[in-house]
Amino acid sequence: MTSPPTETELIGLVVSGDRGAFDEIMRQHEDRVFSVCLRIMADREMALDATQDTFLTVFRKASQFRGNSALGTWIYRIAVNTCYDHLRKAKRRRAETIPDNFDPRDPSAEEALDSAGMKPEIQRALDQLPQDFRTAIVLSDIEGMGLPEVASVLGVPVGTVKSRLFRGRRLLAQRLGNQPTS
Amino acid sequence: MHRHNFELIAEYAQGSLDDDARARSLVDSCDRCRAIYNEQKSTRAILGTASTAVLSEHEKAELHRDVWTELRSPANVTKEPGMGWWRSSWAFGAAAVIVIGVGLFGVLNSQDATVATFSEISSGLGVGQTNDLDGDGASAPTEETTSTAPVFEFGDVAAYETVTNEVRSADGTTTGYARVEAMDEKTSQQQECLQLAGLDNYLALEGFETLTSLIVAVPEDRFLSVTPIVFVDPESCTIVHRED
Numbered sequence: 001m002t003s004p005p006t007e008t009e010l011i012g013l014v015v016s017g018d019r020g021a022f023d024e025i026m027r028q029h030e031d032r033v034f035s036v037c038l039r040i041m042a043d044r045e046m047a048l049d050a051t052q053d054t055f056l057t058v059f060r061k062a063s064q065f066r067g068n069s070a071l072g073t074w075i076y077r078i079a080v081n082t083c084y085d086h087l088r089k090a091k092r093r094r095a096e097t098i099p100d101n102f103d104p105r106d107p108s109a110e111e112a113l114d115s116a117g118m119k120p121e122i123q124r125a126l127d128q129l130p131q132d133f134r135t136a137i138v139l140s141d142i143e144g145m146g147l148p149e150v151a152s153v154l155g156v157p158v159g160t161v162k163s164r165l166f167r168g169r170r171l172l173a174q175r176l177g178n179q180p181t182s
Numbered sequence: 183m184h185r186h187n188f189e190l191i192a193e194y195a196q197g198s199l200d201d202d203a204r205a206r207s208l209v210d211s212c213d214r215c216r217a218i219y220n221e222q223k224s225t226r227a228i229l230g231t232a233s234t235a236v237l238s239e240h241e242k243a244e245l246h247r248d249v250w251t252e253l254r255s256p257a258n259v260t261k262e263p264g265m266g267w268w269r270s271s272w273a274f275g276a277a278a279v280i281v282i283g284v285g286l287f288g289v290l291n292s293q294d295a296t297v298a299t300f301s302e303i304s305s306g307l308g309v310g311q312t313n314d315l316d317g318d319g320a321s322a323p324t325e326e327t328t329s330t331a332p333v334f335e336f337g338d339v340a341a342y343e344t345v346t347n348e349v350r351s352a353d354g355t356t357t358g359y360a361r362v363e364a365m366d367e368k369t370s371q372q373q374e375c376l377q378l379a380g381l382d383n384y385l386a387l388e389g390f391e392t393l394t395s396l397i398v399a400v401p402e403d404r405f406l407s408v409t410p411i412v413f414v415d416p417e418s419c420t421i422v423h424r425e426d
Contacts, residue, residue: 023246030245035235048241055249064395068417118232140196141229147198155371155416157378159189166192169225170218176228 007071014062022062026055029072032143033079039118039138040083042127050086054079069152076145076153080135087131118142125175133168136161141169188218195222372397378419381412396422 005013005021013021033054037047057078065074126134132154139150140161151158187208194205209219237245372386376399384399397414413423 019250026246026249030242031236032234034237034241038235039232047235048237048245051237052245052248052252055245056252059249059253118235122228122232137229141226142232143234147193147196156374160374162189162193165196166189166222169192169222172229173221173225176225 008067011062011065011067011071014059022059025058025071025075029075030055032072033075036076036079036138036143037083039123039126039142040080040131040135041087042123046086046090047083050079050083053086054082057082070149073149073152076139077155080139080153084131122176125172128175129168129171133164133171136164137168137172140165188215191215191219192222195219195226372399372416375416375419376414379412379414379421381414381421384412 005024010021010025014025030051034047034051037050037054038044041047041050054075058075061078065071126137129137135154136150139145139153140147145153147158147161151161154161187205190199190205191208193199194202194209199205208215210216375397376382376384376386381399383402385402387398387400395416397416399412399414401410410424410426412421412425414420415422
């Protein structure tokens with residue numbers, strides 16, 4: 001009986017052209033990549049697109065993975081950057097095409113998010129946070145990553161993550177009516 | 183005097199402190215600290231009710247199918263990860279840095295110093311809003327192109343720019359492969375890294391992803407013909423090479 005390949009072995013197999021190895025990497029990380037993208041983007045279709053683009057980038061840049069961090073950390077870093085790119089492009093498209101009186105809140109999108117395990121009012125409050133704060137909270141408080149891993153995914157010092165989490169939670173508490181009384 | 187160390191309290195609420203005695207003491211001794219602690223803890227609890235979203239089996243099947251369809255398309259055949267074996271070579275990595283340096287310098291040195299500053303040139307790209315460094319990060323290049331010609335060819339291996347834009351001076355005579363990216367979140371992370379490297383007034387250039395994983399940065403508001411170029415490791419945020 002052989003043990004399953006390690007992350008380093010898997011990525012090495014991908015670089016050498018083993019497509020089964022890449023499928024395995026996708027299987028291991030696709031749910032969490034999608035979850036992170038969904039929480040950051042609040043749109044299931046956009047999150048699916050970003051998930052696909054994340055794995056395309058992972059495949060194309062597999063040879064650049066240095067093993068300095070866990071493979072998952074590297075993949076989530078790509079995912080976050082991909083989500084940011086998609087959001088930026090979507091914002092640009094909206095600015096070009098949407099009339100001033102358009103209501104962006106789509107009830108079916110809220111239903112989809114509700115079924116994905118988050119109450120719409122929480123997602124709405126999360127959406128209103130500055131992007132840096134939102135991403136830190138998604139990775140830490142929803143996806144359960146530790147501070148060093150969040151710092152590594154975001155490419156910022158741990159102290160910056162702490163600050164973003166503290167301030168992000170404070171803003172979120174205000175929006176959810178969960179403020180300190182004294 | 184009591185010092186409100188709220189980030190320590192936030193860590194305490196998160197349960198990530200190895201030794202929480204100091205934080206506990208703060209919370210016990212100060213009403214404001216206790217309120218913040220409760221707020222952080224209850225907000226975390228609310229967020230904790232959200233479960234990790236999962237893909238349906240149908241979505242997973244579609245994802246795998248679409249990824250492989252994209253990777254097998256003719257435009258991507260030469261982008262197989264196997265082509266990157268040379269990137270792991272230190273020698274090639276060094277060569278790539280030199281090529282970029284020389285290439286970019288070739289571009290930059292061909293500028294007439296009286297023609298344009300960095301900002302003026304970036305606004306001449308048709309990407310004027312990308313130079314809005316104080317903006318909200320929503321702006322982006324108005325035009326993105328993907329190079330169809332390989333930047334490097336080695337045997338049957340070819341490397342392409344993922345995104346390229348021409349750098350053009352005000353008189354339209356100078357072209358290159360750099361582009362000025364919007365001040366978006368990715369750029370924001372790079373800017374933080376540049377600050378850690380002591381490069382406060384530098385801008386990260388985009389468009390070199392397939393050539394180097396280093397951040398390529400130049401100072402703001404300097405004539406391109408005389409500007410230094412700095413290469414920064416994005417992981418350690420240290421300067422690995424500098425062309426003055």
